[in-house]
Amino acid sequence: MYPDWDGVADEQVAALKQGPGQTDVHVSALMDELTVSSGEPFAARLRTLPGLPxxxxxxxxxxxxxxxxxxxxxxxxxxxxxxxxxxxxxxxxxxxxxxxxxxxxxxxxxxxxx
Known part of the structure; x- marks a missing residue:
């Protein structure tokens, strides 16, 4: 569906990281779960993406x-x-x-x- 998947994924992770992931405990828990279930691709984005989407x-x-x-x-x-x-x-x-x-x-x- 998304031929430019890496860019789309970067934007979505940045939106989580810089938005509700900082203040909402449920979104923070989701990010923790995605780090485990999705593995390194998600964890690497979470670690390295700077700035806002x-x-x-x-x-x-x-x-x-x-x-x-x-x-x-x-x-x-x-x-x-x-x-x-x-x-x-x-x-x-x-x-x-x-x-x-x-x-x-x-x-x-x-x-x-x-």
Whole structure:
């Protein structure tokens, strides 16, 4: 699903490490469990990843029915003090928009509910 898996995994581990992993005991316990169950790939990322994850970027996915889909995402912090975030994904190009339209049965040019 993620041809650029290493980059996606880096971002997800950085998000855990720099966000709820510091303050939420349940997320911290999950990180401990992943260190054991996933082994060195997760543990190495946890040890070596500096800084915060990107708040916006693009991610490439491959869907079994429509092929490659490029999504742009934006991470929005919520005003509460509990590290919750809203992550919005939108098609990043025309080909990806068309692929998503084929999956949902949406006609091109019709307004899209977000």
């Amino acid at each position: 990107r708040a916006n970027a693009m991610v490439r996915t491959v869907h079994p029915q429509v092929g490659e889909v490029l999504l742009a995402y934006e991470t929005l912090g919520l005003p509460a003090d509990d590290d919750q975030q809203l992550v919005v994904h939108l098609s990043a190009d025309g080909a990806s928009a068309a692929a998503l339209d084929r999956l949902t049965g949406r006609r091109p040019g019709v307004l899209r509910a977000v």
